Amino acid sequence: MTEPTPTKIDMDKLVSLCQRRGFIFPSSEIYGGLSSCWDYGPLGVELKRNIKQAWWQAVVQQRDDMAGLDASILMHPQIWAASGHLEGFSDPLVECKNCHLRWRADELKGNTCPSCGGELTEPRQFNLMFKTFMGPVEEEASVVYLRPETAQGMFVNFLNVLDTTRKKLPFGIAQIGKSFRNEITTGNFIFRSREFEQMEIEFFVKPGTDKEWFDYWLDERLNWYVKLGIKKDNLKLRQHMKKELAHYALDCYDIEYLFPMGWSELEGIANRGDFDLTQHAKYSGKNMDYFDEETKEHFIPYIIEPSAGVDRSALAFLCDAYAEEPDKEEIRVLLHLHPTLAPYKAAVLPLSRRENLVAAARKVHADLRQCWMVSYDDAQSIGRRYRRQDEIGTPFCITIDFQSLEDEQVTIRDRDSMNQIRVPIDTLKTTLAAKLSGEELFVLPPGGKIWLEEKKG
């Protein structure tokens, strides 16, 4: 099978759209920015919230075998000794003897500095954890770390969750939260940064059933992206080679996405065996066994870990949604975001700023925003306003025109097809709900007058 050619999306165009329209800004911009740190603007924060909400719904809300958690970012330093992060969470670092830029040795193509061609130092291991001090005294005894993954919070709360939820194996714990890594090389926009968010699942299973659950989660997670609109051809699974496997993993696959810079990891799914609970039992002195009441056996569960990045998911959803389409003499830029992820579900647009139109539109807006994030825009021509909403991925525009004042009906314009239908205002909420949940344009509540406009735009 031939692999699809890399996507044509230009990262620079996406970065520019994100900044121009308020999705993502460089952090601390007025001070010149802070390398590899990003701020999510008014639209970015909605996109991110929607991604997290969709994930939580799929893996916690809609399942019996999962429980949520929100563990502290700062944790007991011994956790990082037990997990292997203190000793092994490092990358090989080399420094240019001439310009002093630092590089990851394993990512370099040659053995000279990519910036100035200078000679490089021998690689040394550089620990990626951010270190700080707890309390007022900066001494070795008060060192704590910003967590480099959310996972450990779930391992160390295994017994708490088990006791309080009375769950039986197999079951999982899910968590969304910030993680920090002092990456040597960052870049590709929000793909790799030093502060990022993860959505992680630790799924505890009986040893011997782990392979089956591993396959199950590969499938589940891959489908989650597809259901939310990512094209199948832009996703693939890649198994880690033996030498690539992390110290804790028996097996691992990456879900890769065809980002503008090529195929890269979007999510990792690992079979962590009994490594984590065994280590924490050893370091904490607590018995981390599970007692199976049916078979009367005691054992340490195996763990299947689907670990996704919120920021990387946001980047993949944005890349996949970005499109430029010819439209008359112009190019229409749009984000085909899935309605679940779109920052605004709809925009209310009065045809003009005439007082009576604005009043009617404001009323519709006030009503709809009880249920969804809905934008209101009355500046410039209706065509320009449609384009503005297309560019930020708003699936539906609701236009209030002079006819609306007489017949109490409004027009709904579909972002992707640009088709329009006309519906009574009193069925607008149910129509929009149906359309947002993916129902066909033609399935309308009784009484809704439907017409498809020939003219687009």
Ligand code: GAP
């Ligand atoms: N607990 C396992 C773990 O953390 P990982 O492969 O190191 O595994 C999981 O990270 C996911 O977290 C990655 O697939 C990616 O989506 C995200 N991630 C990791 N490092 C990141 C970084 N520096 N910037 C943005 N996202 C990152």
